[in-house]
Amino acid sequence: LVLTLVLAESSIELVPREIVKHPAVLNWARRKKKDPGQLILDQTYHYPAMKKLGVDPQRGRPDISHLCLLAALGSPLNLNGELSCLVHTRDNKLVRVDPKTRLPRNTDRFVALLEQLYEQGAVPKNGPHLLSLEHASLGSLVSAVDSDSVVALTTQGKSMPMHAVADELARRRKPLLLVGGFSGGHFSKQALGLAKEAYKIDRRGLDASTVVARAVYDYERAIGIGEA
């Protein structure tokens, strides 16, 4: 009864070539003692460069995946070993997250961990990996999970309360849930096309981490765990 949660098209990527020589990026690289091309794009610190050079302001939001992962990994569902978390990024990388991973709570420390991951391909580099990185499109990832029910949560979907969606998921053999790891936008048509069903769980767009927290909690209740 493992639920697969995929944060799809997440706003995680290395600093793009266009802004790699901008002073805001160079300063940050110097401070972190890294090559500018090894930095994860982060709106918090690179916004001036992104704005000046016309990089989409929705990009560079690793904090969104961070908050989603903290919500997912800290849930009783995950602590019970019944949740599998994957992060798919907008540039088609796939981050596998070991359920036992205890992520740093500080955003900058999480981003530093991502930078290490992009450099090494895995963290820790030797021994059992807590995080590992590979190249994979969302399509190939979804095929590999071999789910009998791919469900996307999006304000473009049909209205249904989350607990009803969770009841549906709980009836499937291998449910896969897609939540967008971005802010203020929509899934690409391609991504949305991979889902058999798409639901809107609130009339407003909620933060991705709020969606994840609610989805996991309702799924727990649907399969009957998490009671004291």
Place this chain on the structure above:
Amino acid sequence: LVLTLVLAESSIELVPREIVKHPAVLNWARRKKKDPGQLILDQTYHYPAMKKLGVDPQRGRPDISHLCLLAALGSPLNLNGELSCLVHTRDNKLVRVDPKTRLPRNTDRFVALLEQLYEQGAVPKNGPHLLSLEHASLGSLVSAVDSDSVVALTTQGKSMPMHAVADELARRRKPLLLVGGFSGGHFSKQALGLAKEAYKIDRRGLDASTVVARAVYDYERAIGIGEA
């Protein structure tokens, strides 16, 4: 039907005098261009100083309140104007949070905001305050809310699923929920004594932000909002 959520005895405080001259603190102060005594204690950066000088490692966790506030402020309950969030700290400060506040997602930016708040007493300093700071014990705060039902969530309480606790809260005129804004410890006896009831919502200790997310969601469902 406003729910008052109090993050109680939260691990937020200025750097204590004992460690103010430690190199780890001085370096950090220099980098932030602040006086060391104006810094918020933060385990992420001050751990070596805390360890060396025997400061309780549970202290200095502003990230916990940060994650709780993000979960609370992003909820439909709050967006509907039916949630009031207060942060009480272990040194008896009280942070009032305007429901419309959009907090930074980055931990260090949030901590910088707290430093500004401790310096100025309010943020922004002039005009309507999004955050304001005063001195108040948890007892005086609870009295001021004039709740007919003060409920604490703690692993020391009686087992009850969160949705059942929420159903109870929804029947009260002015419910007040206490969640510990700390990690790996318990409420003080004094704090626990302020609650009329105390419940354990999971057999494990969950992250404070997970508790907040679930409490708010279940309260929404108990009062019948949040459906798509």
